[in-house]
Amino acid sequence: MTTATEVMKPPRTEVGVLGWLKKNLFGTWYDALLTVGSVAFISVVLYGVTNWALTGAKWGVVTTNIKVFMVGRYPYSEIWRIWASIGLFAVMAAITGVVWRLNIARARRAVTISWIVVSLLTVVLLAGFGENTPIPRVPLAIWSGLMLTLTLGIVGIVASFPIGVLLALGRRSNLPVIKVFSTMFIEIVRGVPLITVLFIAMLMLPLFLPASISGRLSNVLRVMVGMTLFSAAYVAENVRGGLQAIPKGQYEAGRAVGLNEAYVMALIVLPQALRAMIPAIVGQFISLYKDTSLVVIVGLLDLLGIAKAVTGQTEWIGTQKEVFAFAGVIYFITCSALSYASRRLEKQLGVGER
Amino acid sequence: MENERSGASETREMIICRDVHKWFGDFHVLRGVNLTLRRGEVVVICGPSGSGKSTLIRTINRLEEHQKGDIFVDGIELTHDIRNVHAIRQEIGMVFQHFNLFPHLTAIQNVTLAPIYVRRWSKDKAEEVARQLLERVGIPEQAEKYPGQLSGGQQQRVAIARALAMQPKIMFFDEPTSALDPEMIKEVLDVMVELATGGMTMIVVTHEMGFAREVSDRIIFFDEGNIVEENPPDKFFSAAKEERTKLFLSQILHQ
Ligand SMILES: Nc1ncnc2c1ncn2[C@@H]1O[C@H](COP(=O)(O)OP(=O)(O)OP(=O)(O)O)[C@@H](O)[C@H]1O
Ligand SMILES: [Mg+2]
DSSP: OSSSOOOOOOOOOOOOOHHHHHTTSSSSSHHHHHHHHHHHHHHHHHHHHIIIIIIOOOHHHHTHHHHEEEEEESOGHHHHHHHHHHHHHHHHHHHHHHHHTOOOHHHHHHHHHHHHHHHHHHHHHHOBBBTTTSSSSOGGGOOOOOHHHHHHHHHHHHHHHHHHHHHHHTTTTTSSHHHHHHHHHHOOOOTTTTTHHHHHIIHHHHHHOHHHHHTSSSSSHHHHHHHHHHHHHHHHHHHHHHHHSOHHHHHHOOOOTTOOOIIIIIIHHHHHHHHHHHHHHHHHHHHHHGGGGGGGGGTBBBHHHHHHHTTTTTGGGTTTTHHHHHHHHHHHHHHHHHHHHHHHHHHHHHTTTT | HHHHHHHHHHHOOEEEEEEEEETTTTEEEEEEEEEEEEEEEEEEEEEEETSSHHHHHHHHHHOOOOOOEEEEETEEOOOHHHHHHHHHHHHEEEOOOOOOOOOTHHHHHHHHHHHTTTTTHHHHHHHHHHHHHHHTTOOGGTTTSSGSSSOOHHHHHHHHHHTTTTTOOEEEETTTTTTTHHHHHHHHHHHHHHHHHHOOEEEEOOOOOOHHHHOOOOOEEEETTEEEEEEHHHHHHOOOHHHHHHHHHHHHOOO
16 A cells, blocks of 8 residues: 555647637537528628628719818818817827826826927817918818727717716715715706707707807717717716715715815825726617617717718719718727727726725 | 913814704704813714714804704804804815715825815815825825725825815714724824824714724713713713613623
8 A cells, every 4th residue: 555645637628729619609409400501691791791892882972072071171281180189189199008008197297288288289270260371260160080089989978978977976965965966967858869958959058149159160079069968967866876976984984084175175085986887888889889879860960961962972873882881980990999909908907906 | 471372272172062962854863952062072972872072063164954952162152143154164184984985086186175165275285295195094096096996095185185185173973983994993093192192182983992992082972862961981972871871881892
């Protein structure tokens, strides 16, 4: 009796492609059935689409009109201003990436301020001043194409976030007037479809506002206001959900160290609530961005509006498939970019890890 | 003359509660509590669950509001005036049963937050002081970690450092060790003993009778919303007068 314990080899595991296939795709008979069915379906669809895209499709409608899709009626002589804006943002994005990657704490505030300045600069650059200046005025009313889609999306997101946070705080306020106003605003807006809000912004704003003001508001601006307020109500509900998840002990610990209510909210409660709600809020932003396509209904020419207009020209009759496939790809790319950014942000802030 | 003045400030009461009542709805939690704490005194409060111990100390720094009676902290009356409330909260450091650290901030950020935003210290100064405090509670090497990455005992010591960072004159501890695993209790009690022997005025709600015996000046038995009996430790354990105190003592000492 020499060996008391046997040295054991680890149990063999199925490795390699076949092992993986067997385990994940053909584990049971219904797995196998599903696998075969899905593969067949995907092949048929892919074959049809690829075949059409490579042989049948007339991509000329996209390449010829690419500028129209991108910037619509923005004067072609002024397109450099758009490039300049894109360039500015690219530079800012690069700087931000470097500062955050290298964790340069001192530079963060400067970067944040620069973002605000650059954004304002871009607005001025794109909109321009008077007639005889180097950057003549391009009225909002003629912004169109992808540029309009992006503008509505960005303005809606950037403006609805702070408004939504304020509404969420207002709904929890001790002051009855603020509380009632916030609650009513949120509930009314959430009870109405976006289309209705857009029609109200277009048609009914003139009824509330004096003609001298409402006459000056371009359709684009009205739609912006409508979309922003609409989105703000949903952001507010998300933020409220986040606020409710913060335990009472956090407020008490903040008060006990001497922080006043505003600091408790701004330094302790909101940061935690917003972090927890990033996925939901970004989801809301993505749907806001996609919903910008509804502005066609009130006569604005966003990417989809332009697409419709192009396919309506006699020259391009019968090219709807190509044009809408192209628009779909653009939406897909921009939405993916948004959700990618959200995942990066979540990771950066360590949601779920702490 | 000079003697008299310094004498007055030496013996000045840090906390006075006179006939303090509090109700939660119809439930009478505090039933006319009278309590006086002198500077440097360490008082342990014990008593059955639900008797109102937490409510009493939470009332003194206005985490709960009392409805009747007077409370003075270091000569400041606790009123509805928000300035008084803030002044009193800055006199008192509070340590909770469940630590209540800010989970989105590192240990050192937890400690520096209030000094930076309330005392308006520079970040550098606040961090320097915070590092000294983390050193004092024995966890200087954990400064950059988040609460979720620390053990319970370490979290509670960060919480003590956070409270001390505001340089309070009084410290409240609400069952600071009862959420801790047994092997971590001592490391927290050691910090509290060090504070007590260093002259801090303290109210400690706890059933750690070893701690009470070692450092407290007075032990208060609290039941049904009021003080039943109070005595210095030697007398408290051996010469309890009230039946309720004896019963309670026999329960906790024979666990
Ligand atoms: N916010 C509140 N609303 C209503 N009742 C409360 C509230 N907080 C505490 N109570 C009640 O008041 C009583 C006293 O509570 P308190 O937490 O002060 O007891 P305690 O002596 O600290 O008990 P424990 O040893 O369990 O911590 C309990 O009956 C409790 O249920
Ligand atoms: Mg308690």
